[in-house]
Amino acid sequence: MQRRNFLTALGAAAAAPAQTARLGTLFVGAWQKKIVVIDEATQKVTGEIDLKIDVPRSLMFNEDRSKILVHATKGCSFEIVDVATRKLERSFSLDTGGKNYRTSGLAISPDNKRLYSHVYAVDRKIDRFEVGKPQWAVVDLAGGKFEKFVELPKELQRIRGGGRGGGMRVSPDGKYIYLFRENVAIYSTEDFKEVDKIELSKPLFPGLERVTLGPGDDPHEPKGKVLGFFNSTDTVVHKTTFGFAEFDLTKRTFEFTPVGPSTSATLGLRLTPDRKTGYTVAFNGMGANRRCEFWIFDIASRRITKMQEFEGRSRFEFSLSSDGKTIYIYGAGNTVEMFDTATLRQVRDLDVNTDMTSNMLVLPG
Amino acid sequence: MRHIKAINQKARRIDDLLSGTEGDIEGLQQSGGAERPHYPMGCSIVFSPGWEVDSSGGTAGLCQPVERDLYDCYISCYWPAQVPDHLNNYPEWTSKCAAATKDWRNIDLVFP
Numbered sequence: 001m002q003r004r005n006f007l008t009a010l011g012a013a014a015a016a017p018a019q020t021a022r023l024g025t026l027f028v029g030a031w032q033k034k035i036v037v038i039d040e041a042t043q044k045v046t047g048e049i050d051l052k053i054d055v056p057r058s059l060m061f062n063e064d065r066s067k068i069l070v071h072a073t074k075g076c077s078f079e080i081v082d083v084a085t086r087k088l089e090r091s092f093s094l095d096t097g098g099k100n101y102r103t104s105g106l107a108i109s110p111d112n113k114r115l116y117s118h119v120y121a122v123d124r125k126i127d128r129f130e131v132g133k134p135q136w137a138v139v140d141l142a143g144g145k146f147e148k149f150v151e152l153p154k155e156l157q158r159i160r161g162g163g164r165g166g167g168m169r170v171s172p173d174g175k176y177i178y179l180f181r182e183n184v185a186i187y188s189t190e191d192f193k194e195v196d197k198i199e200l201s202k203p204l205f206p207g208l209e210r211v212t213l214g215p216g217d218d219p220h221e222p223k224g225k226v227l228g229f230f231n232s233t234d235t236v237v238h239k240t241t242f243g244f245a246e247f248d249l250t251k252r253t254f255e256f257t258p259v260g261p262s263t264s265a266t267l268g269l270r271l272t273p274d275r276k277t278g279y280t281v282a283f284n285g286m287g288a289n290r291r292c293e294f295w296i297f298d299i300a301s302r303r304i305t306k307m308q309e310f311e312g313r314s315r316f317e318f319s320l321s322s323d324g325k326t327i328y329i330y331g332a333g334n335t336v337e338m339f340d341t342a343t344l345r346q347v348r349d350l351d352v353n354t355d356m357t358s359n360m361l362v363l364p365g
Numbered sequence: 366m367r368h369i370k371a372i373n374q375k376a377r378r379i380d381d382l383l384s385g386t387e388g389d390i391e392g393l394q395q396s397g398g399a400e401r402p403h404y405p406m407g408c409s410i411v412f413s414p415g416w417e418v419d420s421s422g423g424t425a426g427l428c429q430p431v432e433r434d435l436y437d438c439y440i441s442c443y444w445p446a447q448v449p450d451h452l453n454n455y456p457e458w459t460s461k462c463a464a465a466t467k468d469w470r471n472i473d474l475v476f477p
Contacts, residue, residue, distance in 0.1 A: 030463075031459060031462075031463060031465075032459065032460065032463055054452075054456075055436070055440060057440065073440055073452075074452055286421050286426070287419065287425045288423060288425030289425075290425070290426070313428070314419075314425075314426055314427055314428045314429060314434075315426075315428055315434065332433050332437065333428065333433035333434075333464075333466065334433075334463075334464035334465075334467070351464075353463055353464055354463035355433070355436050355463070355464055357436060357440060
């Protein structure tokens with residue numbers, strides 16, 4: 001185990017386990033501008049929340065999980081849904097006139113007042129489109145408008161991506177924003193000046209490639225911490241290794257634990273309510289040769305305890321139930337496949353009667 | 366305007382090499398590395414969903430049946446040539462079709 005700071009170990013020990021969760025509710029965006037609501041206990045669709053702007057592209061809970069922020073497909077548009085009433089509260093677009101904005105990565109401040117993102121503007125002129133430079137953007141969520149723009153440093157301008165809200169996390173005190181790309185950079189949320197940087201491939205961690213995070217919607221992820229996976233390549237014999245990366249967003253400490261031989265790709269990590277066990281889906285090979293496997297981890301020892309191959313559909317996402325007993329495979333279609341975590345066998349195929357277009361949010365009961 | 370002409374064999378070879386890299390006709394095999402094929406025309410070679418290729422150049426990575434993946438033509442792929450322009454001109458083209466594998470007959474016909 002490689003440690004940068006002894007405090008990391010102390011921080012890990014201090015993290016209290018989550019309470020035992022009861023079965024709750026699932027929310028997933030769907031075609032025809034709506035969010036499908038699924039009751040975990042009955043495994044049935046119990047409602048639909050109609051949206052105004054467009055098909056949802058991604059869903060995010062706010063800090064206390066009382067609202068869902070929906071990123072719509074059309075333009076730079078957002079909708080806010082109240083979780084308790086299951087109603088659309090309001091919608092707003094950040095595009096103005098002929099000026100549209102493209103976002104990359106989203107993170108909500110802990111006080112639920114601001115949304116941080118990377119954007120670039122596309123300005124429609126009479127004879128051409130002008131594409132602006134990528135910038136940090138701070139969105140005032142109450143007012144539904146941009147509050148501030150700060151130009152990105154040159155080394156970040158060429159890097160796009162971050163996925164569905166992934167790649168960006170705000171520290172619990174709201175003072176820092178973490179950007180997980182080729183390196184991990186930490187910025188002040190006041191002036192967006194870089195305050196620290198973890199250069200992943202430098203001598204401290206030679207051969208370490210980018211850290212892969214989930215979309216940040218695991219309800220059992222420890223508060224103020226981020227668990228992800230990394231791949232590293234040995235510089236001498238080029239052997240690739242897969243492992244765990246853990247970041248403490250408050251203390252700015254981290255640790256990397258190699259686990260075993262690398263795989264083609266993994267989906268994000270999902271934790272059980274007691275945070276003792278983690279699940280992911282790993283891929284080996286691609287195209288017709290691709291094999292999908294469930295991997296189960298013992299979080300304390302950072303070891304893989306079980307691997308089981310399954311017939312994964314061509315494109316899918318995965319999630320874990322509130323009680324950690326059912327794995328959901330969904331996306332690119334209208335069905336949610338449910339697997340029992342004890343046997344890793346499929347137990348049910350739920351037809352939600354509409355094609356799913358976003359990540360799935362799990363709200364524990 | 367070209368001011369210099371190649372007059373010997375070596376110069377002609379250099380000329381051919383440069384015109385090959387700057388030309389407006391691009392061979393499919395020229396760009397992209399050995400692992401990732403390059404498709405200048407996008408994921409499909411005809412204007413019809415179901416004829417696209419996956420990122421490895423085959424069809425094994427495509428959704429089965431193809432209707433499962435129909436919405437992604439304009440969401441994450443944003444390849445609107447194969448489907449009606451959902452974002453601007455035909456936002457309601459799927460308003461009667463919730464699950465494409467079951468309701469594809471209800472998708473609107475669009476006549477541009």
